[in-house]
Amino acid sequence: MKTLTNSSSPQDGAADDQSAADVVSPPVLRRARREDVPALAAFEERVFATDRISARSFRDFVEKPSASLFVAEADGALAGYALVLFRAGTSVARLYSIAVAPAFSRRGIARMMLARVEEEARDHGALFLRLEVRADNMGAITLYRAAGYREFGRFLDYYEDHQAALRLEKALIGRHPPVARSVPYFPQTTEFTCGPAAMAMAMAALDPAVAPTRALELTLWREATTIFMTSGHGGCEPVGMAVALKKRGFDTSVWLNQRPPLFLDGVRTPSKRAVMMVVQDTFREEAQALGLAIHERPLGRDDLVAALDRGLCAIVLISAWRMYHERYPHWLLVYGHDERSVFAHDPWIEPDEHETVVAKAHIAIPWPEFEAMSAYGRTRLRAAVLVGRERIA
Secondary structure: OOOOOHHHOOOOOOOOOOOOOOOOOOOEEEEOOHHHHHHHHHHHHHHOOOOOOOHHHHHHHHHOOOEEEEEEEEOOEEEEEEEEEOOOOOOEEEEEEEEEOHHHOOOOHHHHHHHHHHHHHHHOOOOEEEEEEEOOOHHHHHHHHHOOOEEEEEEOOOOOOOOOEEEEEEEOOOOOOOOOOOOOOOOOOOOOOHHHHHHHHHHHHHOOOOOOOHHHHHHHHHHHEOOEOOOOEOOEOHHHHHHHHHHOOOEEEEEEOOOOOOOOOOOOOHHHHHHHHHHHHHHHHHHHHHOOEEEOOOOOHHHHHHHHHOOOEEEEEEEOHHHHOOOOEEEEEEEEEOOOEEEEEOOOOOHHHOOOHHHHOOEEEEHHHHHHHOOEOOOOEOEEEEEEOOOOO
């Protein structure tokens, strides 16, 4: 579904920057409970004309540890709610929705809820809180800017009525990192093409003439796939990805803490293992013929920082367990850093978790978390591909 904020509806009371003189009782803010779901669903129907959250989704948000849902009560009635979402392994929280009923506007409720979700985000270890807001909702935009949010992008034709959305962010640690370089985001279109999606984004970042498309994604997958993985379609391995990029005119290098063949520990069928070994041997032969450097050590933090500072991109293997609690390898595109975090695009968008591009583009991953997740499987495989336009050692 498309994301919703209280600021996504012209009817809302986000711009409650003053307290009303006739306040009967101060509003009370508490965590939502399962018994609040019918009232929340009815509230949604009354306040919003489009982009509504369903009762089923409210029930999920009440129960999921990756969400915090608060309700505001005033004068014995439901006055509003706020919903913030979290993703394990990142330092970015997302304000998914904040709503105040028109009858309770100008009583400070939106400001109170915004402060509470910021506190909640800090408690979850988030360094930044992001949101989307309708470009025509000046009351909400005024509220957010007064609270310290800054615009860092926009989506055209974002809401159901085709209105654009501004993307706002607030640093919860008292400062904002330098604006990262522009790197186009492209989500993987299948469950098995995270590597090719990361490759396409790296190509587009380094060469403005490249447009990431599904055709490019699937072509890169055919060229770099291991053919088999633990189940389903084959994933891509680092040498194969580096070879495919090298053939397209990009300088690449591979960093591995283990010698190939890779990803065999979860493959039980001997015939599949044999095919994967032949494919990976072929990739190694091609790499040698192309003069592609393969470093038999992991890409350390100093190496990564130096590469990023030179304008390179890094396609880095992580364990999906720390982000998705699933035991499979996953590739991210890393394109920037500061002293606290690495900046990355995660190509996987999970529709069942109400995710959109805003949740996965330009994510900030704290260094300790990044270093912990950058090892896969029982063998703690660490793998990365550096991609650039200059000669890479």
